[in-house]
Amino acid sequence: MSNSQEIRTGRHCVFNMHVHLVFVAKYRRDVFSKEILLTMQEVFRRVCIDFEAELVEFDGEHDHVYLLVNYPPKVAISSLVNSLKGASSRILRKKHPEIRNKLWGNALWSPSYFASSCGGVPIDIMKKYIKYESH
Template sequence: MQVNNDVRTRRHCVFNLHVHLVFVTKYRRDVFSGRVLIDLEEIFKNVCLDFEAELVEFNGEHDHIHLLVNYPPKIAISNLVNSLKGVSSRLIRKKNYPEIKNKLWGNMLWSRSYFAGSCGGAPLSIIKQYIEQQQRPH
């Protein structure tokens, strides 16, 4: 796979797809410390590599995290999210962080919901205008 100015190529397609993901902890509990966020970032990078995606940006606060992921078109966002949340929950709980263990019980780190927003590229109004200006044959 080649990377050139954020445009990635495959055998039969050229793409530049980004998604902004937000995951919230179960019950919106304040459980993330700086140490946990560092570990989460590394876990997310590795999961993205397994999907041939790239974690472009990562940050978070005590009860939620934000990810910006560049991904190939063959990936369903829901599959990527399920893997990111499942693997990170399992590996973070395995490390036995007391701040998490004391505030969350069971095997749940994340809320079942998430936010996914497409981003990058030109604004929709510009793309719409470009499509409208195509020379349609009569």
């Protein structure tokens, strides 16, 4: 998918669905460096592919991340979130062992998350928000 506004088709449906997600580090700890955020972006991109979804935009700060995901209707957002958080936590610990020194109780992510559908908002506006609001 090259165009996030592109109408997608499934076996029995036509769709264009986006979700804005925000994940926060447990206890808002100062955990994420630029290098860790780059690794995380690649992990999130691969997990999205496994769900036949697309990571349209990603950015983050030292204690939280923003994602904009284009996903098919067969995907439950909670399942996608669980996979994104689980895979990123596992891979970040392996690739960046220094992250463990910044964690509290060995948990990377807060168990909660923010999810918002992006219906009615032009995707370009949402992409700009994620790219520039996080700074």
